[in-house]
Amino acid sequence: MSTQLLGTSIIGFTRSTGTESSGQAVNPASGQKLDPVYVAPTLDEVDQAIALAGQAFPEYSTLPAAKRAEFLRKIADEIDAVVDDIAERGPLETGLPEPRMRGETARTTGQLRLFASLIEEGSWVDARIEFAQPDRQPLPKPDLRSMLRPLGPVAVFCASNFPLAFSVAGGDTAAALAAGCPVLVKAHSSHPGVAEIVGNCVLRAAQATGMPEGVFSLLYGSGREVGMALVKDPVVQAVGFTGSRSGGLALMEAAANRPQPIPVYAEMSSVNPVVLLPGAVEERGEALAEGLFGSLTLGAGQFCTNPGLIFLPDGCGDAFLAKLRELVETAPSAVMLNHGICQAFKEATADFADTPGVTTVAHAFTKQVEERAVPVVFTVNVRRFLEDAELHGEMFGPGTLIVRGSLEEIEATIPELEGQLTATVHGTDDELASSASLISALERRAGRLIINGFPTGVEVCHSMVHGGPFPATSDGRSTSVGTMAINRFCRPVSWQGFPQGLLPEELRDGNPLGISRMEDGKRV
Known part of the structure; x- marks a missing residue:
């Protein structure tokens, strides 16, 4: 394997210096422990990763869609370049066969590129414009314009059963980065090596495309300590999770009990x-x-x-x-x-x-x-x-x-x-x-x-819904697969009476980006 595994967290553009072991990967077929020993970040380093994400948000959230799309495509290219390493390490950590690892890698890079195309096309922001009517009686109508804007830094918890598609650079991460949100990933203990390989890809892509430090961090360690620290920190504005019902409920409770509650998008349990x-x-x-x-x-x-x-x-x-x-x-x-x-x-x-x-x-x-x-x-x-x-x-x-x-x-x-x-x-x-x-x-x-079909096999596309009423997910109005997932990490914002120069490009007169918009109630 060409990738050297260091066994440490990625804190912005640097590596953790913590010394407390968080365990090793174990080959489920043989019980053999796999090197390296992974080390948890210190709580100060967790705080540093969160602070960097908060500092990155103002710049990253306002980058042109084309620049964020370049970042997503570069992540995909970096992952494609190490697919042989993933195919070698993945089966050792998960027991999943090599063809599954290669197929899941392709799905992961495919969804990154799909989100890149989505944000370049632009209509996902749901731009709406109501032009002013100063002569309207009995009251004038103000100029009102609205669109979706990113929430803020997002904590993503990797899944055990999908070491790529629902993990470090999986659907939650792709959707959040596409929306303009920095991502703090909590690695899963079952496949730390694959997580590090992919995390290095995201790190290289961020540096190569000039992203602000803090747009991505990858954290190992205990879910009770590291994971809960992410959910409870006021900088973090949303959570993506795929896993057990008990784990999802614990995160939901922690997020709801914050002084400022935040949404948790948890996929938890389904018998289909x-x-x-x-x-x-x-x-x-x-x-x-x-x-x-x-x-x-x-x-x-x-x-x-x-x-x-x-x-x-x-x-x-x-x-x-x-x-x-x-x-x-x-x-x-x-x-x-x-x-x-x-x-x-x-x-x-x-x-x-x-x-x-x-x-x-x-x-x-x-x-x-x-x-x-x-x-x-x-x-x-x-x-x-x-x-x-x-x-x-x-x-x-x-x-x-x-x-x-x-x-x-x-x-x-x-x-x-x-x-x-x-x-x-x-x-x-x-x-x-x-x-x-x-x-x-x-x-x-x-x-x-x-x-007249079978439920396994989830197509990654614009019309897929991978979600459902509780407890399948914590919020049945969302999906964790497909481009509609981007909506989870956004909120609507309205601008009233703004001069053109202060409006986002998506809302300016003349439609400089050429995106589909609603103007005075008509789609144009």
């Missing part, structure tokens, strides 16, 4: 219900089983969109269940991301298996290995499911629960579910045409609806 309608099950039962099995086991079930809840109507599904059982029972075990995640999955599946009324449909016969998981499928009737809220919870791994009942019972159950990232319906054309009320119920519970 799939409703199978009888006609589809009878028509293509084996194909549905194959598709759901592939979706369930993708990434060892460690995607936030794996299907953890399947509704199957009574009186159908023999071929579907037989094929699913065959696939599960012959499935190999898979390395999970770390010991904690693997242990939590095994405990969750043991709890499901011991729950009265729950039956194990299929369990892989592969020998259990310490850090590896095997697929498991349970079933329960809809009435028992409604009685026990614990059955609504997430098994983060390759486990799913099939709920049986009549179509009427299944539809009546949807409003009782928690908020979800996705909801899927499989049906024939005729079934779907008569399922408006079912689809409407699912729309109220999820951020993305899927017809």
Whole structure:
């Protein structure tokens, strides 16, 4: 590997000099500890990183969009240049295969470039102009102009299950930097080496494109100390988080209890219900089983969109269940991301298996290995499911629960579910045409609806919504994937009666940037 790992935090344009160990990466397949030992920054260095971000904000937030776009593209170029290092280090830290690491790297650089194009095009600022009407009766109308402006420095917490796309230079970071917000990244302990490789890329890009020091810092160390210090500091104005429900709730509580509360955009928990309608099950039962099995086991079930809840109507599904059982029972075990995640999955599946009324449909016969998981499928009737809220919870791994009942019972159950990232319906054309009320119920519970597809696989594009009602996310009005994510790190500002020279270019007469705007209520 060509990249030398130093094991220290990035504080603006310098490196931390702290000496307290924050641990080493551990190969989840072998248990081997990986060099180097990572060192936590001192609390003074955390304060320094935050102060630098605050000092960088006035300059960075007012840079032309083209300059910020240059920075984002340079980050992407730097990451592309070290993809071989990522592909080498990533599997050692995560157990994820090399092709996954390369694919996730491409997704990460692709979304950086997508945000660069977005801010260059310019319409995302939602510029609105109401021209003055001094002769209006009974009162004159003032000149009013508005657009979105960046919030301020943002704290981003890296995810365990996506060491690139939801980590150092992932979606939260790309959206915040695109909006004009400096970013303070809290590295995840499961993949510190990959974090450092990518952090170095962001650092080099910032220096090469003339960004102010403090536009980016990368911090190792304890979430309780370093992470909470970020959330509680008055300089920080928003938080991006992907992880456990307990972690997200802790950050939300800390942010809400500040003298000045700030938004936390946390993606936390989703079982992604799939409703199978009888006609589809009878028509293509084996194909549905194959598709759901592939979706369930993708990434060892460690995607936030794996299907953890399947509704199957009574009186159908023999071929579907037989094929699913065959696939599960012959499935190999898979390395999970770390010991904690693997242990939590095994405990969750043991709890499901011991729950009265729950039956194990299929369990892989592969020998259990310490850090590896095997697929498991349970079933329960809809009435028992409604009685026990614990059955609504997430098994983060390759486990799913099939709920049986009549179509009427299944539809009546949807409003009782928690908020979800996705909801899927499989049906024939005729079934779907008569399922408006079912689809409407699912729309109220999820951020993305899927017809005759599978929830894993999140396209990075302008129209993607990767969010949903609580607890899928802390704020169902937002998305953590796609260009709409930029809106989380902005606020609307209005300028009244301003002379042209004091207005942002986006709002000046003549539209010097040539962006789409609303003028006197009409889009031009």
